[in-house]
Amino acid sequence: MKKVLLILSLLLPAFSIMAAxxxxKMLNGGPEGAMVFSPAYLKINVGDTVKFVPTDIGHNSESIFSPDGGASxxxxxxxPVSATFDKEGVYAYQCTPHAIMAMVGIIQVGDASNKDDFMKYVDTKEGExxxxxxxxxxxxxxxK
Ligand SMILES: [Cu+2]
Known part of the structure; x- marks a missing residue:
């Protein structure tokens, strides 16, 4: 019993550090111009959650690209909307009304294991x- 408690006390702080x-933020403007997410590129660990916050009005967050089996x-x-990322890879999302203005963002979860597919998607999307x-x-x- 004592051993179990010791193991638990060692593991619990690690879990709370890992799942961040x-x-x-959804913004009307930033350093890159009008209608942006901030940060637009975010790197997180597997198991982390991202909360999209409507800091300015008139925006939302909608996933547009996920690795196979990844969150949408x-x-x-x-x-506000939250997503938890249990699958590594690169994800992309947009603001639906401002998609045509390239109000988009990227979340990299761990390694970019689907980078090739993602880069092809970026090229296609750029045309829109x-x-x-x-x-x-x-x-x-x-x-990276
Ligand atoms: Cu928007």
Whole structure:
């Protein structure tokens, strides 16, 4: 019994450190221009949660690219939405009303094991933006 308690006391702090919650703000503007997520590129660990916060009004977060079996989500306008990432790889999301303005973001969970597929997706998606062309690609350069 004493041994079990000792093991538990060693494990519990490790779990609380490992599963972190991160925050991504939805903003009308930032250093990269109008309509942005901040941070637009975020690297987290497997098991972490990301909360998308409607800091400015008129935005949401909707997943648009996930690794096979990875999380997907669709938040409502002006509402916070959270997603937990149990599968490693690169994920992308957009703000539905501002998708055409390249209001997009990237979450890298652990290793970028699906990087090749992701980069192809970025190229395709870049063709859909009316303004802020190249923004998604610039974000994607941070995926290592
Ligand atoms: Cu938006």
């Amino acid at each position: 919650e991160h925050e991504v 989500w669709k938040g409502e306008l002006n509402k 933006f009316a303004i802020n062309k190249g923004r998604f690609k610039t974000y994607a350069e941070q995926v």
